[in-house]
Amino acid sequence: MVNYPEYPAAPESIVRANIDRLNFYYSGNIHVLKNVNIPIYDRKTVAILGAPGSGRTTLLKCFNRMHDLAPGNRYEGAIWLQDGSNLIGTQVDPIDVRMRIGMVFDRPNPLPKSIYDNVAYGLKLRGEKDRNCLNDRVEQALSDADLWDEVKDRLNHLAAKLSIGQQQQLCIARALATEPEIILFDEPTSVLGPIDTAKIEESIYKLKGQVTILISTHSMQQAARLSDYTAFIEMGELIEFDRTAKMFAEPNQQQTRDYISGKFG
Ligand SMILES: Nc1ncnc2c1ncn2[C@@H]1O[C@H](COP(=O)(O)OP(=O)(O)OP(=O)(O)O)[C@@H](O)[C@H]1O
Ligand SMILES: [Mg+2]
Numbered sequence: 001m002v003n004y005p006e007y008p009a010a011p012e013s014i015v016r017a018n019i020d021r022l023n024f025y026y027s028g029n030i031h032v033l034k035n036v037n038i039p040i041y042d043r044k045t046v047a048i049l050g051a052p053g054s055g056r057t058t059l060l061k062c063f064n065r066m067h068d069l070a071p072g073n074r075y076e077g078a079i080w081l082q083d084g085s086n087l088i089g090t091q092v093d094p095i096d097v098r099m100r101i102g103m104v105f106d107r108p109n110p111l112p113k114s115i116y117d118n119v120a121y122g123l124k125l126r127g128e129k130d131r132n133c134l135n136d137r138v139e140q141a142l143s144d145a146d147l148w149d150e151v152k153d154r155l156n157h158l159a160a161k162l163s164i165g166q167q168q169q170l171c172i173a174r175a176l177a178t179e180p181e182i183i184l185f186d187e188p189t190s191v192l193g194p195i196d197t198a199k200i201e202e203s204i205y206k207l208k209g210q211v212t213i214l215i216s217t218h219s220m221q222q223a224a225r226l227s228d229y230t231a232f233i234e235m236g237e238l239i240e241f242d243r244t245a246k247m248f249a250e251p252n253q254q255q256t257r258d259y260i261s262g263k264f265g
Contacts, residue, residue: 014042016212017063017087017182021077024058024236028072032058034236035077040182045204045213047223047244050233051259056216059233060184063087063214064101065094081181099126102175106187108167110159110174115142115151118159118170122178137177144210145173146203165196172203176211183207185215189222201225220260224248232256 017040024033032055040046048056058067065088067073079087087097099122110118119138120128128134138155142148147169151162159170168188175183185204189197204226207213217223223230223244230244232255240247240256251257 014082015039016042016082018078018080019059020080022059022062022079022088023076024055024062024067025074025076026058026067026070026072028074032236033062036233036236036238038231038238038241040212040214041229043209043212044228045208045215045226047227047230048214048216048233049218049220049223049230049259051218054233055236056218056233057186058236060103060186060214060216063097063182063184064103065092065097066103068094099178100180101182101184102178102180103184103186104168104171104175104188106190108164108171108191110162110167110170113159114156115159115162115170116155119173119177121174126178138173141173141177142170144176144203144207145169146199146206147173163196165192165199168192168196168200169203172200176207180211182212182214185213187216187218220248232259234259 019036019038019040022033022036023031025031036059038046048059050056061067062075062079067075075088078089081087085092111121113121116138119141120134123134123137139148142151147166150166159167162170188204189200192200201222204213204215215226227244229241230247231241232239232247234255240251240253242252247256248260251260
């Protein structure tokens with residue numbers, strides 16, 4: 001297991017996003033998320049823990065409005081941001097949201113472009129044309145994702161040529177490049193071997209304190225290693241939300257206790 005160093009604490013009191021009585025329905029009536037309330041503290045990492053099918057991906061996709069892409073999907077409630085806007089409100093532009101909220105998926109999904117163009121993609125979409133600015137942001141994002149040294153001499157190579165672990169690091173760099181308010185990780189190591197998993201976890205760990213992170217996992221070990229807070233979800237309902245250390249040592253709810261002790265999941 002990787003031995004992570006202590007990291008500087010971020011102020012707790014700022015709520016970056018507030019999930020407020022969130023309900024979500026697929027195709028109009030398949031009720032998957034049920035009245036979920038979770039505060040997301042600024043520059044903290046929240047693990048969304050739960051068994052397969054519990055609604056973790058569904059919850060993350062509310063944050064970047066991915067559900068809007070399929071007709072009939074429906075949100076109720078709110079995800080409030082600091083500026084008072086509701087992320088899932090009709091007045092918020094889903095395209096704009098995807099710039100503000102980055103997402104890294106379970107399977108690395110680089111674009112069929114060069115390493116450089118993958119990272120610069122969101123910035124260019126936003127209208128950034130200044131070559132020096134693009135170069136700086138690409139270098140910074142690749143450095144923050146721990147990939148710069150490995151790729152700096154081949155930025156114009158196709159991203160598909162990278163190993164699968166490097167592709168996932170590239171996806172992290174792509175998500176970081178637009179300096180998003182929140183980054184969502186949906187089981188980011190589930191298709192990776194142990195060495196790549198350790199590397200990705202280390203990269204995510206290094207982002208702690210710098211960016212607000214939500215990470216979906218079914219692994220208690222991963223939640224324990226990476227998160228400050230854990231939200232435990234079962235069948236689309238929030239069972240418990242607490243500091244990770246507290247929840248794993250002394251869960252309040254029987255369902256959490258059962259999951260942690262391995263009776264379920
Ligand atoms: N497009 C969809 N249409 C209808 N139901 C869906 C759709 N996508 C997911 N579901 C259902 O919503 C529930 C939650 O699924 P979700 O993918 O969010 O779970 P999860 O916790 O991410 O689990 P896993 O990643 O292990 O599948 C499941 O019952 C799933 O079958
Ligand atoms: Mg999922």
